[in-house]
Amino acid sequence: MDKLYIATGQDPLRMTLDLLNNVHPLKGKDKDIKIGIKPNLVCASPASQGATTHPEIVEGIIIYLQQNGFKNIRIIEGAWVGDNTKRAFKVCGYEDLSKRYNVPLVDLKDDSWVTRSYKGLDLKVCKTVFDIDYLINVPLIKGHCQTGITCALKNLKGLIPDSEKRRFHTMGLHKPIAWLNAVIKQDLIIADGICPDPYFEEGGRPANLNRILLGFDPVLMDCYAAHILGYKPEDIKYIKLAQDEGIGRPLSDNTRIINIYEPDHQDDTRIIQKDKKYLKIVDEADACSACYSNLASALEQLNSMGITEKFADQICIGQAYRGYKGVLGIGNCTSSFKIYLPGCPPKTEDIIKFLKEQSNDQT
Numbered sequence: 180m181d182k183l184y185i186a187t188g189q190d191p192l193r194m195t196l197d198l199l200n201n202v203h204p205l206k207g208k209d210k211d212i213k214i215g216i217k218p219n220l221v222c223a224s225p226a227s228q229g230a231t232t233h234p235e236i237v238e239g240i241i242i243y244l245q246q247n248g249f250k251n252i253r254i255i256e257g258a259w260v261g262d263n264t265k266r267a268f269k270v271c272g273y274e275d276l277s278k279r280y281n282v283p284l285v286d287l288k289d290d291s292w293v294t295r296s297y298k299g300l301d302l303k304v305c306k307t308v309f310d311i312d313y314l315i316n317v318p319l320i321k322g323h324c325q326t327g328i329t330c331a332l333k334n335l336k337g338l339i340p341d342s343e344k345r346r347f348h349t350m351g352l353h354k355p356i357a358w359l360n361a362v363i364k365q366d367l368i369i370a371d372g373i374c375p376d377p378y379f380e381e382g383g384r385p386a387n388l389n390r391i392l393l394g395f396d397p398v399l400m401d402c403y404a405a406h407i408l409g410y411k412p413e414d415i416k417y418i419k420l421a422q423d424e425g426i427g428r429p430l431s432d433n434t435r436i437i438n439i440y441e442p443d444h445q446d447d448t449r450i451i452q453k454d455k456k457y458l459k460i461v462d463e464a465d466a467c468s469a470c471y472s473n474l475a476s477a478l479e480q481l482n483s484m485g486i487t488e489k490f491a492d493q494i495c496i497g498q499a500y501r502g503y504k505g506v507l508g509i510g511n512c513t514s515s516f517k518i519y520l521p522g523c524p525p526k527t528e529d530i531i532k533f534l535k536e537q538s539n540d541q542t
């Protein structure tokens with residue numbers, strides 16, 4: 180029987196401790212093992228905005244580990260291209276956590292990398308990852324404007340260098356995410372579903388889902404995440420690819436979701452995904468997450484002002500446009516276009532300003 184454990188409520192520290200004390204996932208492990216905790220600190224935005232992992236969850240993990248004699252712990256992360264991990268550690272409350280519990284923070288943007296091959300594909304992975312014995316993945320159950328969702332499988336993308344993050348986008352994102360999970364084993368997953376943004380990875384539209392999940396299988400966890408965010412697991416390509424590689428198993432009649440507070444409770448919470456028709460004016464080719472996400476956010480706001488209807492030209496974005504001539508582009512990769520907005524990635528507010536000016540020129 181495949182199991183996921185769930186704690187519902189609004190006190191992430193208590194809920195995390197209750198989950199760990201209920202399941203005891205490290206029972207029997209050598210107390211000297213090196214443990215890496217990988218939250219999702221994609222950008223410098225507090226957890227209340229729905230983009231990053233609540234520090235109280237990581238605090239609960241650290242308290243549990245230290246109380247049970249595990250002392251060799253570090254928090255590892257590399258923010259997305261265009262943001263600064265150290266700033267994210269500070270803004271998201273991890274600098275404070277590190278001082279209070281004497282747990283080091285490792286900014287993987289400063290790390291060197293090693294190459295691991297899977298089925299002929301070379302993947303660059305930060306060296307620190309292979310210097311730990313037990314990886315605790317602490318993703319968010321969150322929307323993503325390119326892949327639909329992000330949770331356990333995609334959170335490992337924070338463990339590769341920035342150059343490799345960009346390359347993943349040129350490879351279509353889904354396959355390299357699945358392959359990456361074949362070369363990095365996650366031992367435990369504690370997924371934050373307190374108030375994630377169900378639509379965009381950079382947050383700003385938090386939805387109260389009031390839950391934390393504990394499991395061991397990233398495919399199973401991501402199938403649950405897809406379901407609760409209003410998708411079918413088969414809508415998210417990388418989940419099926421990971422399943423086909425034997426990385427985990429999907430939700431099925433054989434899955435038990437155990438609410439540790441209410442074992443008999445049947446949960447039917449589900450988000451209804453918004454129609455994002457305004458994204459149809461975007462021609463995206465190998466865009467980095469931060470770049471595309473900033474454009475999607477800008478268009479969401481411009482759409483609410485009725486401005487997106489005015490664009491006659493497609494808005495192009497992505498690394499595949501490097502050196503190509505076109506009309507209207509976003510980001511340095513479109514610098515050969517007639518009109519483009521510089522930046523790598525450009526900020527949401529700059530994109531809004533730029534596109535407003537362009538829409539005025541088109542009317």
Ligand code: SF4
Nearest residue numbers: 467470510511512523
């Ligand atoms: S400008 Fe190009 S390289 Fe820079 S973030 Fe955007 S897509 Fe990525």
